[in-house]
Amino acid sequence: MKYRIGQGFDIHQLIEDRDLILGGVKIEHSKGLLGHSDADALCHAIIDALFGALALGDIGQHFPDNDPQYYGCDSTDLLKKANYIVIKSGYKINNIDATIKAQQPRLAPFIQQIQHNLADILKLQTNQVSVKAKTMEHLDSIGDGRAIAVDAIVLLEEIELDMQFDVKNHQG
Numbered sequence: 001m002k003y004r005i006g007q008g009f010d011i012h013q014l015i016e017d018r019d020l021i022l023g024g025v026k027i028e029h030s031k032g033l034l035g036h037s038d039a040d041a042l043c044h045a046i047i048d049a050l051f052g053a054l055a056l057g058d059i060g061q062h063f064p065d066n067d068p069q070y071y072g073c074d075s076t077d078l079l080k081k082a083n084y085i086v087i088k089s090g091y092k093i094n095n096i097d098a099t100i101k102a103q104q105p106r107l108a109p110f111i112q113q114i115q116h117n118l119a120d121i122l123k124l125q126t127n128q129v130s131v132k133a134k135t136m137e138h139l140d141s142i143g144d145g146r147a148i149a150v151d152a153i154v155l156l157e158e159i160e161l162d163m164q165f166d167v168k169n170h171q172g
């Protein structure tokens with residue numbers, strides 16, 4: 001199969017005394033996301049989309065949240081590992097499209113930096129990584145500022161056998 005599509009979703013509680021990290025970028029805010037790892041919901045949703053595209057299960061099966069080695073871990077490391085699994089499976093990312101749902105803080109000033117950072121981590125061009133942000137119009141838990149959620153979609157493309165694709169370069 002030449003192309004595979006995958007979808008991912010993640011949500012974390014937004015609480016005090018935690019850093020807010022999205023796509024590996026630390027965002028100035030009075031609150032941050034609660035989780036076993038750094039709770040980077042954007043990285044987690046993309047990871048789930050990558051595994052989903054290849055029907056390889058989900059993030060919890062590959063990086064269990066009761067495993068001490070992932071406590072407080074940098075989710076960009078997990079994203080690199082997931083991308084390496086994709087490449088070892090014979091695929092590469094064609095493009096990513098993600099939507100962050102957050103009432104607060106305003107994410108527009110950070111979007112470019114997040115896209116650059118993800119492109120850098122995944123060795124993609126920035127035009128292959130789309131990140132959008134939306135508020136929830138003050139509706140539900142996200143609109144009340146109690147959570148941030150992310151939807152992500154990825155398209156994977158089969159790596160051509162005759163192509164000199166540098167797998168080592170992606171090793172996590």
Ligand SMILES: [Zn+2]
Pocket residue numbers: 010011012035039040041044
């Ligand atoms: Zn998560």
